[in-house]
Amino acid sequence: MNIVTPRRPSGFPEFLPHEQAQLQGMLDTIRCVYQKYGFLPIETPAIELAEVLLAKGGGETEKEVYRFTKGDKEYALHYDLTVPLARYVAEHENDLAFPFRRYQMQKVWRAERAQKGRYREFYQCDADIIGSSSIGHDAELVALLSDTFSALEIGSYTVHINNRKLITGFIEAIGLADKSSDILHAIDKLEKIGVEAVTQILKDCGCGEDDSQQILDFVHIDGSIAEIISQLEGLNIQNDIFTEGLKDMRELTEQVQALGVSEDSYTVDLKIVRGLDYYTGTVYETIIDEHPEFGSVCSGGRYDNLADYYTKTHLPGVGVSIGLSRLFAVLKEASLLKESSVPVTIFIANFGKGSRDWALKVASILRQANISTQVELDDDKPAKQFKYADKLGVPYTLVIGEEEVKSQKVMFKNMASGEQEVLSVEDVITRLSA
């Protein structure tokens, strides 16, 4: 028979079981927090009708969509969870309670140029609140993000918050409304390319030296949240959009505080605009403090109308998205992944046919006590059994030989220390549940 070399297309990550368990642990943690905030689960099909999924036209993204024909239909794999959410909400509008809080954790696919930490298949973990313009929802997402990143236990983090109305209003107030889009795109690049390069871009799109300086001064306003807000007030800008943004920001931070979110875990950052024109108000980025080089590991913001391509109902919303696969990859590289709860806790070694029934009985008692257990069923030599247990990485082994069958006990062996002692099965359960 011809052997086909087993291999995957590039950009499609795959993990060994202990890594998969770590990833699963992160998914479980995120889900648990999302649910605590009353977000409801949905899943949408990976495959959508191309004409529906791409109704809006994806610009740059559209080239990256996996699309194909089967029969007389053209299909496309979803490349994010926002467009499917829009389709979902429009399709099930009458069955949902608005504001609709949904979370969705699924893989998405993009034929991006393969690059380190850039995958073509990756998990996104999204939470959105659809159908309300109240700033209280924006505040809840700050609390949600803070709780989520605390629960993930991957070091200290900061949720950076801004409101695009502030910079948009400011630009209008200094008479540069016509260059607004160019200026926002320039600021969006600030973290990556630095002040000098951004100044050059601003110059190129027709901003005077003074204007550029004003804009850069504005986005660099810094301090505690109270200080930043007070500085913004001090600017005395007479512009409706700016005033609205300032009011939003004041209310948002008040409510975040009322929600008891620690001031260590969030900040106002006027430099954040998020590239997407899609966002209209609050925007979020989340930085792992010790690893700013990871970039934002969870981003999002408020948008005006989620599903305008699918329904006439006006659906404003606010949402965040964790790019989990990328986060997992950078944490792994930086050795910051939490140890997973070891799935196999107990391996039962088994010396000869005579001890098999007792070994199986012990396995069944341990499993009833919710202790993950695997028993030797191949009658391999003891040395081979221990080598296997080592490779599995189990912390404990039970050795069952003639003596143990007679006494209906087990030899409990700590694989790390090598210590062993004879225990009853009940004692093993007590030991492991302690």
Place this chain on the structure above:
Amino acid sequence: MNIVTPRRPSGFPEFLPHEQAQLQGMLDTIRCVYQKYGFLPIETPAIELAEVLLAKGGGETEKEVYRFTKGDKEYALHYDLTVPLARYVAEHENDLAFPFRRYQMQKVWRAERAQKGRYREFYQCDADIIGSSSIGHDAELVALLSDTFSALEIGSYTVHINNRKLITGFIEAIGLADKSSDILHAIDKLEKIGVEAVTQILKDCGCGEDDSQQILDFVHIDGSIAEIISQLEGLNIQNDIFTEGLKDMRELTEQVQALGVSEDSYTVDLKIVRGLDYYTGTVYETIIDEHPEFGSVCSGGRYDNLADYYTKTHLPGVGVSIGLSRLFAVLKEASLLKESSVPVTIFIANFGKGSRDWALKVASILRQANISTQVELDDDKPAKQFKYADKLGVPYTLVIGEEEVKSQKVMFKNMASGEQEVLSVEDVITRLSA
């Protein structure tokens, strides 16, 4: 703007949040039991290289594969989890400990003719043990299935076990070895089309009347497990394959008993052969006792060599697969789905700005106590808030008005009974944790 009607391709199921929560509950339950038996998690990419995934050639299945070209590569979506497992095991051979117990719960895609309860996108939940021929592993899977279906709480069930060597050896012994494949395919149809139709097929493929009767008598051997085995022994068949099958079955049932599996939950059923030629020994089917019309909701068996297309290493294995989406659909239709643990337990209604901060504080305390909580943030009128809470289906609402702010308490309302009482937040937590 042109509105595109929001819709999905047919055969792609999608659920409302409370149904999704029920499905998620089943996934969690299955995962939990699989892990208790020491199965390790893996996931493989949805998209594989077509030449690798389809190396073996899929026969009928191949037509149902979603495949497409992007750039200079031809891709295919996985249509089961067994071929990807074979590729995975061969690719990561050196990093895995054998016998390798893995579970894998993912969606797969097949462009099947759309039909009731037949989906084009569906969840499979597989557990396999790779790299050992010991019958003990076959026995463990019976215990695994029994535990899994008990944990799912969807009524009584029976795991039907057979060993293909029994019927194959029997056919050889009565001199019909050359018709073996046809006979097995006929028996496979027995449950669906009945004795008469099968007799006709047997006749068509050249079996005499006596032969047909013998075959049908054989597969209908019935009774307790001990009785069936004793009847098989009583046949005194002199055939190596049959003898091997009988020994396997004896050992398997002994070990299943040693594992403490209730005799109510499994049986030996000589009618089961499973269509796939792929299986060589033990085969399994699982029937929900009250709903035989569902057919087998979890099937599998032992195979000789998992990954012969990808590696020269001989990898015998045994595995089972739950077609979860189909199971979910039939349970839903039969109103047998378990209520999901309601994701939103508490809705905090909020009467006016004055009470907002206390409402947010209460939400944060409840969430810290792991109680799923949502708070009204839209300042809607009370009647609208309660209507919303009703539509969400929350069992409890906390009402917070001026009085409650003053006393730093909450009005705890049972949505079903309408009863309400004033409680401290601590009392609410105690009440809900009880």
